[in-house]
Amino acid sequence: MRRDYIDTGYSPKDTDFICEFHIEPSAGVNFEEAATHMAGESSIDSWTEIATLSPELAARLKPHVFYVDEDAQTVRVAYSEELFELYSVPQVLSAVAGNILSMKIVDNLRLQDIAFPKSMLREFKGPGFGLPGIRKLTGVQDRPLIGTIVKPKVGLTSEKHAEVAYNSFAGGCDLVKDDENLTDQKFNKFEKRAELTLKLAEKAESETGERKMYLCNITAPTCKEMIRRMNILKDLGASYAMIDIVPVGWTALQTLREEAGDAGLALHAHRCMHSAYTRNPRHGISMLVVAKLCRLIGLDQLHIGTVVGKMHGEKHEVLSLRDECVLDNVPADESQHVLAQDWGGLKPMFPVASGGLAPTMIPDLYTIFGRDVIMQFGGGIHAHPMGTAAGATACRQALEASLEGVSLQEYAKNHRELEAAINKWLKK
């Protein structure tokens, strides 16, 4: 192992990849020693002095640990872009989130953030639609979008599924999506479900005069099969496809983005399984890195958390994710382990707040996220005392109240769906 990776005098070049890591050396190991092994193993080196690594090669490719803060257990490393296959997210992760997470020399190691150089941004298309394109697609320019997840998660027939979706649309939902674990099970086959649900979405469009989007889950065992399902949706006139981004993997995501571009479909990113490596704040990969890779590859909308709902995610973390989705230039924020990122013109993604939400939470959500958010309600719509359509209507009513700055209680005086929601979810 070379001993010259710690280099606090180094100032990163525009072409460098910058990574921030949280490092906890194992017992008896010096902080810089651990950082040195991490730098070497994530780039060119091995555990011992390798004769095959010439000084010239090392000088050209060696990483620079240019920031070391032992108290904060934080280092920043600049990697030469030459180390990477610029259009390959799996290759990049194999280096900066690969073996290093398994080394004995550390008790914990977490990739907190990656700042992509322009050379890498140029390789990627980013979101095809992104936030502005989704607004154009849905015709909704000045308010949050309201969505639902068909519940129960699985088990309905395709006919029943389409009916629940229709009631959601008729009641006021802009988007209806499949749940993450619904794909092509015997009781609800993909193709039949897509056909029936898209037909009823169209019916709801003609009845309401609003655009209605069905987000059908194309997650499948192979890329080939996912592409086949994507093309079925395209042929059926769908505008969206939904993907379980972590279970399918980064190679599949890059493949699907290329295909979606040709198919003209917007891509909804469900992040189930992300907590397997994002939840532990001391070890793994941050959700921020996952979000950035999604924008780079070109997902159009991504679940980021709610702050007020059922899923893990503190306000500061959720807002950092929101900023990474929507800002063109993300400023550095040391307190949140966020590196500065100029997105070089890649479109913003639409952030999705979902998980344990009820219509009565909309004022809080609007305060936290403002207008550029998709608010999704599963139980919050399908558990409404007056049924699914009323649940969706209660969400629209709560949103109208929030946009007009009127309290829910005041607005509910002549909106009975909202009143029923308040009775159920506020008056315990």
Ligand SMILES: O=C(COP(=O)(O)O)[C@H](O)[C@H](O)COP(=O)(O)O
């Ligand atoms: O089905 C739901 C929510 O259903 P419900 O509204 O009934 O809770 C989603 O899978 C979660 O939002 C995922 O979590 P996250 O958005 O944090 O990834």
Ligand SMILES: [Mg+2]
């Ligand atoms: Mg779900």
